[in-house]
Amino acid sequence: MKAACSDTSVNSIYGLFVKVITVGLDSFLIFLSYVMILKTVLSIASHRECLRALNTCVSHLCAVVLFYISDIGLSLIHRFGNSSTHLLQIILGYIYLLVPPLMNPIVYSVKSKYLRERIIRAFVK
Template identity: 75%
Template structure:
């Protein structure tokens, strides 16, 4: 919270002279920042740094936890239990990738993609907002053989 808290105060010090219409249905920091008439270099660097720091810290902690999980799982004697535990890890990794990939892509496009299509920015914005909560139940339910068979049956008909 201490890292994110300065962001609105950094935005408040700007003078805004461009259109005050956001292209997303929610307030996105880089987009508000681009409406300023002042130099936004410091805000852009700080915002990107916070995004990388927070996602990097999450990634580091996830990596460390997976090393510990794999160390424990590989010490299990039963091959079947080991595969079941690794199946759960795979589902979790897919859910994490579904969350971070659109978020990082949107952040990079907003900061460095000066000539990128506004349609692409909107599309990635909505994907990063909607995809993770919609896909989490699907990713985790695919572990269950009973649910997997029923989901496949729905799409095959």
């Protein structure tokens, strides 16, 4: 697109619009499914089971948010970061590829009390 002699901003805006609509629809459907899950869990479970279900839902939502934040950041830099350095685009690409899979075990292991205490001790030292 950079080799074209015409203005390509319409293509960039259209691509971003499609990306936002796709992420928005995914986010809406994920939110809707969690509302239905929580409505069911809160109506039939005991207090302790409700807290356990909420803990699991929060972990899932954190993992999804980690993925979407890096995805949207990379898309914005790619489409509108013409003045940014290529190094920044490469670093954000690596963040997009590496951070969500590397953070998934951490997000899910925070639920375990033993692992949570070990992680806190590792960072406090």
